[in-house]
Amino acid sequence: MKTFEFTRANDVAAAVTAGARSNTAQHGAISRFVAGGTTLIDLMKLNVEQPATLIDINRLPYDQIEPMADGGLKIGATVRNSDLAYNASVQRDYTVLSLAILNGASAQLRNMATTSGNLLQRTRCVYFRDTAMPCNKRDPGSGCPAIGGTNRTLAILGGSDHCIATNPSDMNVALSALEATIYVTGVKGDRTIPIDEFHLLPGNTPERETVLEPGDLITHVTLPPPVSGSRSYYLKLRDRASYEFALASAAVVVVVADGNVTYARVALGGVGTKPWRSREAEAALTGQPAAETTFRAAAEAALRDAKPQSENGFKVELAKRCVMHALKVATQA
Amino acid sequence: MPKRSTPEKSDKPASSAWGISRRFFLSQMGATGAAVTAGALISQVTETRANEAPVATADRSRTVPVNFTINGEEHRMMVDPRTSLLDCLREQIQLTGTKKGCDHGQCGACTVHVNGRRANSCLSLAVMHEGDAITTIEGIGEPGALHPVQAAFLACDAYQCGYCTSGQIMSAVALLTEPCGPNDADVRELMSGNICRCGAYPNILAAIRQVRNKPQT
Numbered sequence: 001m002k003t004f005e006f007t008r009a010n011d012v013a014a015a016v017t018a019g020a021r022s023n024t025a026q027h028g029a030i031s032r033f034v035a036g037g038t039t040l041i042d043l044m045k046l047n048v049e050q051p052a053t054l055i056d057i058n059r060l061p062y063d064q065i066e067p068m069a070d071g072g073l074k075i076g077a078t079v080r081n082s083d084l085a086y087n088a089s090v091q092r093d094y095t096v097l098s099l100a101i102l103n104g105a106s107a108q109l110r111n112m113a114t115t116s117g118n119l120l121q122r123t124r125c126v127y128f129r130d131t132a133m134p135c136n137k138r139d140p141g142s143g144c145p146a147i148g149g150t151n152r153t154l155a156i157l158g159g160s161d162h163c164i165a166t167n168p169s170d171m172n173v174a175l176s177a178l179e180a181t182i183y184v185t186g187v188k189g190d191r192t193i194p195i196d197e198f199h200l201l202p203g204n205t206p207e208r209e210t211v212l213e214p215g216d217l218i219t220h221v222t223l224p225p226p227v228s229g230s231r232s233y234y235l236k237l238r239d240r241a242s243y244e245f246a247l248a249s250a251a252v253v254v255v256v257a258d259g260n261v262t263y264a265r266v267a268l269g270g271v272g273t274k275p276w277r278s279r280e281a282e283a284a285l286t287g288q289p290a291a292e293t294t295f296r297a298a299a300e301a302a303l304r305d306a307k308p309q310s311e312n313g314f315k316v317e318l319a320k321r322c323v324m325h326a327l328k329v330a331t332q333a
Numbered sequence: 334m335p336k337r338s339t340p341e342k343s344d345k346p347a348s349s350a351w352g353i354s355r356r357f358f359l360s361q362m363g364a365t366g367a368a369v370t371a372g373a374l375i376s377q378v379t380e381t382r383a384n385e386a387p388v389a390t391a392d393r394s395r396t397v398p399v400n401f402t403i404n405g406e407e408h409r410m411m412v413d414p415r416t417s418l419l420d421c422l423r424e425q426i427q428l429t430g431t432k433k434g435c436d437h438g439q440c441g442a443c444t445v446h447v448n449g450r451r452a453n454s455c456l457s458l459a460v461m462h463e464g465d466a467i468t469t470i471e472g473i474g475e476p477g478a479l480h481p482v483q484a485a486f487l488a489c490d491a492y493q494c495g496y497c498t499s500g501q502i503m504s505a506v507a508l509l510t511e512p513c514g515p516n517d518a519d520v521r522e523l524m525s526g527n528i529c530r531c532g533a534y535p536n537i538l539a540a541i542r543q544v545r546n547k548p549q550t
Contacts, residue, residue: 006397006414006460034461041417041456042437054414056461082450086512106526107511108504109438111450112457242525 002050009033009055012185012217018055020187020215027137027207033057033217035078036112038105039121047131048138062116062219065089071225077116077218081171082107084115094223096232096251100174100269103236106243116218119172119182119198120210123165124245126150136162137206144206151309153247156316158273163206164309165273167199168245173269174234176277177251178223186216195221199274227263229255233330236269237322246270248319250326256290261331268302271319278302281323290331292324299323401465403428404472412459419443421459422469430470430499434528441527444500444507445469451507453526470499473506481547482506485540493531501527505541517542 009015015033022031032051034040035058043049062076065087073089084090085101101110127133127146134142146154146164154164172195180195193211200208212218236249249269255262264285268276280301288294299320306316396411403426412421419436422428422445431454434442438456445454446468474480482505485491492498504527513523520541521534529537 001415003413003415006458008463034458036456037458037461038438038453038456041458045437054458058461106441106453107507107523108441108444108451108453108526109456111447112452242522 001044002047004051005053007053007055008059009057010059012060012219015055015057015060016186016215016217018053019217021053022214025212025214025216026209029214031055031214033116035114036080036109036117038109038113039117043122043129046129048129057217068222073223075115075221075223077220078114081105081110081113081115081118085110093226094174094178094232096177096234096253097171097174097223099234100170100236100249100251103234103246103249104170115171115221118169119175119218119221120212121167121169121172122209124168125154125165128165137165137202137209140205140207146309148310150311152311153245153270154309154312155273156271156306156308156312156319157268157276157303158201159307159309160202160204160206160273162204163202163273165202165206166245166270167272167274168270169275170234170236170246170249170269172199172275173249173267174251175221175223176267176275177232177253177265179265181222181224182218183220183222184212184216185219186213190219195275196277202273227253227255229257230263231255231330233326235322235326235329237318238270248315248322250319250323252323252326252330254285254290254327254330256331259289261285261288261290261294264298266298266302266323266327268319268323271306271315276302278323280304285327290327292328295324295327296320298327397460399460399463401462401467403467404469414458414460416459417455418445418447418457418459418462418467419454422454422467428469428471432496432499434497434500439528440497440500441504442497442500444503444527446503446507449510451504468503470503473502480506481544482509482540485543486537489536489540489543490533491536491540492529492533497527497529497531501529501537505537505544508541509544520545 007018019031019033022029030051031053032040033055040049058078062078064076065079066074068074081101085098091098125146127135128137134145136144144163155166175195182193182195182198184191198210230253232253234251236246238244238246246269248271251267253265264282266278266281281298284298284301285294302323303316303320308316397414399412400409419433422431431445432442434440436455438453443453443455444451448466474483482502486502504524508523513519517538520538
């Protein structure tokens, strides 16, 4: 690990000022915020991340989960994943979020990992994590050996000729289906970002993963009020029963009235270069009978643009069945 | 169990053919090696204390101060900011019960409790634990007064090589106070962060089942 300066941020302004000295908020940032450390310290040990300054934000007042006046929920940036998953309001009103988090990592890691850190979780692509290999995300212009190489776990949606790295988060998939909003404070003040616009497709710049700029600090995430009559579910399919990243996952929020789907939100994990909201699947569901033919149509719509790689063609059908089964469970009375 | 706040007080030589334990031998070798560089380290510590900033900072050549409680004992120490909590426990405080397996949060051998909750000590920097209360395997029981989970691991033969065992036990102890369902499947899920290459899982599960089925004292 390269050595660094360690700073403990005692207030928000100090954190933003320190963060703003960075060259970028994206890959290769010389200044990094650290909360749980479960991604960042791992990558620093691999020399994939080499920040010159580490800013500890654990002292900032962002560790609360609070109900909002509009009926929604405010989740602080440093709320630990386990606290979020076991929160009674989350388990009752946003079941999909609790399930997604509890399907991720291990109990130890969930005690450490935070809301904001999970939003910024980095890909598990083996080339990204190995500094001996080229990687356009880690070293722009060096190439993508994953294309045509070891890509079994990588993305089939949202990839480019430069990068097919999967976003590994489970939490982000649920937050996408719940239409969460991300609150950021920075040198230019506060702003809000819908989660769908927070993560970027790799395109020609896979080193840019989010819209964050130097000094931008995620303060909290909000969830809209729970949709009346909705049921939700998170289904994760993986190589082993627990403590493994998704090959395919689906977060669904649905309302069924008189046998018809009247509201649907669908997001996929493990298959996209970003948390993959599928408005195509939602359109295929809305107004249709809550039946297997509808679920298959939604699954087909979600994967219509899939571009499987040399080793992961199986993911197309796997993801379809994942969406179908999640919808089946969520719509069962 | 002897209190192990400093290396000097710890590592009493255990009996062996030569009257010296492997751990004692290795720790003395380490101390001899460390003496060569002690002078340089001490000057850094002094300099840092003299220039201590309002927030804990360090430049690239200096150690930083951190204070925390380990197994009920206060520790004030200087660490390289890169030092993981795991390395700090093992190398600086000589609490070698906590094991280093993968060093990347993938195996759970390094599991300790931080403020009562289990965590992977390898993925955490020591300097991030200012004011925290840390419990290691050395802090939950001792010969003659084993923690119920330790006793159950013995009774159920819940290990083979033993390398993952302290992490397994720390996870199992934490699990007792977590929202874990009543079934074996629930226990397996919450123990999935601790990998055992010997495959002692059935006996680990049996040990945890034994403790959960007994009234807690």
